[in-house]
Amino acid sequence: MYKIAIINGPNLNLLGEREVDIYGNISFEDYLAKLENMHPDVQLSYYQSNVEGELVNHIHTCRETVDGIVFNGAGYTHTSVAIADAIAAIKPPVIEVHISNLYGREDYRKTSLTACNCVGIITGLGLNGYHLAIEHFKHILTSEAP
């Protein structure tokens, strides 16, 4: 059974009550339950923190325990060399997910320090981006299996 970690960055704990027109009105906890239903063949873990360094810590702990990471760095996407280095320092592949289309927002959201160390990025497809990232991990893990 594949193990996939979902890691969310700052302010995503407010999902569902914050800027509803951009991010939607469902909390991530509720969505997580849906994800688990959709992927009974995957062992999902979930972590959220508003602290950059704790995200680094958690990425480190995943380095020997998971097959892939779905990561939404939120505001740290654009400012954190530390997280980018953490992603480069570990083996499991990381897919970067953003709920909104960053290209349609402020200029500083159009750069990502973390993206170049990830295998790929999914942007603007809402919470469904998390589901698609998991689908992709299942696809590549299955293809690579002997």
Next chain:
Amino acid sequence: MYKIAIINGPNLNLLGEREVDIYGNISFEDYLAKLENMHPDVQLSYYQSNVEGELVNHIHTCRETVDGIVFNGAGYTHTSVAIADAIAAIKPPVIEVHISNLYGREDYRKTSLTACNCVGIITGLGLNGYHLAIEHFKHILTSEAP
């Protein structure tokens, strides 16, 4: 039955024989057959051109005939205001797909003129990005259905 157009930009006709380490060794035609198998409930159309203006033309023709467009503008992604305007001019939603992770390549590949007019972008997940984009269209079309 949903109608989804796949539109590929310049040099993607060489897929499978060009820069195999970046783009893989399968032609898009072969992959298209796989996509059709995976999505029997979707009517897929396919168009490829190396000519910027013909891509504009084809995007125009799609404006009343499809439910969504999966678009890989390739080199025109970074230089074409004309295509960006064409996407803005039509109703059907567009998902931008790139096979390789543009953030890990030349600087000029990190900007997209077309992305801000798309609903979302999938980058770096190989040919599977096309599949995920179709999955996403099915997801939103189903949710919106009455």
Next chain:
Amino acid sequence: MYKIAIINGPNLNLLGEREVDIYGNISFEDYLAKLENMHPDVQLSYYQSNVEGELVNHIHTCRETVDGIVFNGAGYTHTSVAIADAIAAIKPPVIEVHISNLYGREDYRKTSLTACNCVGIITGLGLNGYHLAIEHFKHILTSEAP
């Protein structure tokens, strides 16, 4: 009788049905009929293409057949050295026209590669800009006549 060519660039074939709040709801063909009525003393020709190189081709063909060109390069205004070179390569004067006020839109619409090779630019005056450009050609052609 003066001969004036009107040349429209990409997406202007959708005029009247595309982004109506910016560009108005009349097609260019309908407006052309009005122009012909207003200028019975001018032989107007009209060409539209979404293909950058075909616009170059058409500008070339005009080089010995017309007295002036009214040119709306649309999205190619900001990206085409090829069209700018074509304008520089021919004799007849060119007036650049834009329907909307480019200064009130995205930053990349504020630069024009073609403008420095034109005699002048009319921006933001709607379709009436085409009429004013023709008025101007008649003014200068008349003054220059022996």
Next chain:
Amino acid sequence: MYKIAIINGPNLNLLGEREVDIYGNISFEDYLAKLENMHPDVQLSYYQSNVEGELVNHIHTCRETVDGIVFNGAGYTHTSVAIADAIAAIKPPVIEVHISNLYGREDYRKTSLTACNCVGIITGLGLNGYHLAIEHFKHILTSEAP
């Protein structure tokens, strides 16, 4: 009878004797007489000042007395937030006119702080640009009339 104000910025009082190869050898006062002949149905007023703040003052006084303003900010076009704010602060529409084609001159003449607050811009068509701007005001004022 429509009321249109023509407002000229710095150094335009020297028109006709300054840099004749760029600006021509007719004074604006002489040209104004021509304009009045061409537009007997319009009540034209004329103001010129070399002082940025006096231009702001005059734009303010026009805010309840004219139907449109033809404005050539000359050197202040590129440097005056104060005038741009004045244009934004009043109701009557403003058309920005430049005698020479700014795109063919120094780089700093290619930006306009005032243009985004105007309805449109006419550049490079010589003194005739003033005439065309008046034509345009007559066109829109007539169309809007009940």
Next chain:
Amino acid sequence: MYKIAIINGPNLNLLGEREVDIYGNISFEDYLAKLENMHPDVQLSYYQSNVEGELVNHIHTCRETVDGIVFNGAGYTHTSVAIADAIAAIKPPVIEVHISNLYGREDYRKTSLTACNCVGIITGLGLNGYHLAIEHFKHILTSEAP
């Protein structure tokens, strides 16, 4: 009794009738009466001009007659080295006030040439910013008194 000068720059004479959603609908003259009521222990003077150089002149005249200046340079904030030099050339401290939050507006409003020569800046707190600036002058003048 402390003497404080309030100096307003371009377009602030239109306060109350210009862009009411940004600047409110009360004229500065009316607000000044309120300020005088709120600060019976301060001798307030008021000056407004749309002319950059007259603002320089007035700042000069204040240099020996007031204990502090509340200055809203409006559009000249971003473009005037001359005013910045005038502020540096005089003894009385200057507090820069802006009615709206400049950080939420156009990019060119985010830089201030004058701010580095002022003791401090109050931005975005509406007309109340003038009141708070006076409060601050009273605070520091009182603390410094022997």
Next chain:
Amino acid sequence: MYKIAIINGPNLNLLGEREVDIYGNISFEDYLAKLENMHPDVQLSYYQSNVEGELVNHIHTCRETVDGIVFNGAGYTHTSVAIADAIAAIKPPVIEVHISNLYGREDYRKTSLTACNCVGIITGLGLNGYHLAIEHFKHILTSEAP
């Protein structure tokens, strides 16, 4: 009784002993006692942290418990998208305060990522800036009261 939170960012715990020529020699705790004396009609809370994410956390906890926030992000002002997003995500208005005049210091202190999400900014007025911010909250809360 109004509830106002004061939140201080990194290194402000050293206030009074750090770089005394820039920041003064009084600790914030001592100043807080003064503030409470000056504002007996306000319930003040105080929080300081050197950890970016803990500031995000604390801003979140304030979102239903206070009427306004006085926020000095110190070094994070210039680098934290995460805090800017947190401010945008909550209802209570935030006033950004800086003790020194940032415009007179290093270039990187002249930009603020957080300011555009605040109602206003007070810079360079020393510790008195906190007092003025509270004054402002009392002013707007009173005006808005039914």
Next chain:
Amino acid sequence: MYKIAIINGPNLNLLGEREVDIYGNISFEDYLAKLENMHPDVQLSYYQSNVEGELVNHIHTCRETVDGIVFNGAGYTHTSVAIADAIAAIKPPVIEVHISNLYGREDYRKTSLTACNCVGIITGLGLNGYHLAIEHFKHILTSEAP
């Protein structure tokens, strides 16, 4: 017998009649005859198009049929990622040739998107640059021969 393709980009069809002071007054067709005389041991093919995508198409067709390509992208040199990608996608080496010295002209002509994918560049040596490029291909093809 070596096979070398000469590919010319936009506006080079006007060579000999366009901007004669920069490009000379001989047409490329006439020069081609000279080249064939000078290189009887080489099978030269010639293609010119003003359409970016058709140049991409033609570069593709050369990928298995020629030993080297002499390419003058003209205006597309500075704007076309699509052509740059086409050059990277094929095996035969490409030498970029420009008739005029681009370093002595407009700033935007000083960058080349295509050059980094070519083996070398010859600039400013007039039509003779084509001859020298063919000379070079003969030199390296001969040295590499077994």
Next chain:
Amino acid sequence: MYKIAIINGPNLNLLGEREVDIYGNISFEDYLAKLENMHPDVQLSYYQSNVEGELVNHIHTCRETVDGIVFNGAGYTHTSVAIADAIAAIKPPVIEVHISNLYGREDYRKTSLTACNCVGIITGLGLNGYHLAIEHFKHILTSEAP
């Protein structure tokens, strides 16, 4: 007898009492008397204004009455296209003088919009720069005399 105009820009009326460490403690009026003593063979006129447009006006009036202008634009040096245009619009040569060495001060003082239209610039040599500029005018006027 040569006629030379000295024109001083903003804040130079405060010379002698403003920022004495940078500009010295002698007023320009006192220095002017010295200049007149040193140059009995020159008819000096003097004008100072803090208003950009009045400097434009005065430069215009000099265009037929003087043999040369010594101009210190002060703060307008770096921001005034209007004055630069005025200098370009007149015949008499202009020498730009700055009292302090602008290269040793703020970055924005290192650019001059007016300098390219002057014959030369003297910077950093104190009030003596005015004397040297007059010396130079006498030198060239004498050499050019028949």
Next chain:
Amino acid sequence: MYKIAIINGPNLNLLGEREVDIYGNISFEDYLAKLENMHPDVQLSYYQSNVEGELVNHIHTCRETVDGIVFNGAGYTHTSVAIADAIAAIKPPVIEVHISNLYGREDYRKTSLTACNCVGIITGLGLNGYHLAIEHFKHILTSEAP
């Protein structure tokens, strides 16, 4: 006996197992033992954290307890004003150490926000950089001793 603190920033806890080609395969704990052997005359303390604010906290605690700090801010070097301010806020001198040569890596690693507040920087000399920094502290502490 001198007291020297070694403080390591994010991801350095993975030293020895992360990107071995860049950082080597020895853990910092193992290296610390070596350092203690090499410097029996120095009391070394060690702290590592992935959290920016905890590094600020720890730097604060060192301000009265150590004679010098050897600091490797890793990813925070390039992004942390907060840490730079902390270094500026304390008395003990700080030497910045980087294991790899930052000048040979990504562009964003070539700037350091913290370096200007340190006494010096040692880059690219591997773990030996820590040893050399301690050597330097011993050198200056000895020279300064009475």
Next chain:
Amino acid sequence: MYKIAIINGPNLNLLGEREVDIYGNISFEDYLAKLENMHPDVQLSYYQSNVEGELVNHIHTCRETVDGIVFNGAGYTHTSVAIADAIAAIKPPVIEVHISNLYGREDYRKTSLTACNCVGIITGLGLNGYHLAIEHFKHILTSEAP
């Protein structure tokens, strides 16, 4: 008999033993012998120096003694205004040659200060670039001969 000078800049004395993968393993002296064999009708002179000013000196000495100069400025290409001025100061035409394709290397190698003063540039064609440059000189010298 034509006289052509070959001038090589810094580090080219190490050709053949330095960075062999970029520059090849033949010394320039050896190659020079080949060149002389290939061009018995040309009197070749050769000069190499690592000193910028000596290259200026040598270019000066060539100004009356040669018919053309083949110049490889190496590292000075990107930094030397002095050499660019020397090339502009002399009559004989200069062709700039680079052995490697500078467009495929570091960004700072993509600009040339000297190129705009040369007649043309040959880049990336290895040592053969020198031969082609000589060919070109023979071509133009022959055509220009009476």
Next chain:
Amino acid sequence: MYKIAIINGPNLNLLGEREVDIYGNISFEDYLAKLENMHPDVQLSYYQSNVEGELVNHIHTCRETVDGIVFNGAGYTHTSVAIADAIAAIKPPVIEVHISNLYGREDYRKTSLTACNCVGIITGLGLNGYHLAIEHFKHILTSEAP
């Protein structure tokens, strides 16, 4: 008797025969004789070199032997930190002289690395600039004398 050194940089040895329209047709040696005649009370020394480091050397030798230096760095003005450092390292004041008006030429001639370490700069006044610089040295040396 004052001792003043004149130091000229690269290509100025060609003065009088190089680009005569910019620099005039008199050699510096001839002009030097004139200078000596005009300043019999000054002991002039003269040095010219095309080598940056030799200029550094010569500036060093002047540091105890002259009362002032007139320096024209020519092309090194814009590129030499080494010369700028040499000027900063010595006591005698330096006046930077340029023959042509650098502001009317290429952009890269508008910056000076050396100017900020000089007391002043004279630009565009031809060879007379050297004379004026000597005049200035005599002026300040005389004023400072006891």
Next chain:
Amino acid sequence: MYKIAIINGPNLNLLGEREVDIYGNISFEDYLAKLENMHPDVQLSYYQSNVEGELVNHIHTCRETVDGIVFNGAGYTHTSVAIADAIAAIKPPVIEVHISNLYGREDYRKTSLTACNCVGIITGLGLNGYHLAIEHFKHILTSEAP
């Protein structure tokens, strides 16, 4: 016995008498004697030149005669591609040393063209930086020895 070359760039011959507050008051020759005492097991050679190309020459001569180079390029650090290329062209490792902390000085001193070709950099540790660089060479040479 290891052989290490110390190479100093421009103006370092004035060490001890130049800008003493930045560089200290000891000459390098005096310090060299100390270094030799501290490192009796190393054969030190010393070279200083103010000429960029002579530094290139000397680096070349070291390429087969030393085990390591301690290099302080001084002003050439920021401007010399030629020296950077020389360092890349030789085998022995180079450590770049700067006496002062470049990060605390002018902006142009924060970039180094040479650093990316060195093994490491020591900045701001005074003359002791040379000693530490030698220490490091001894450390790595010893570890690498068989």
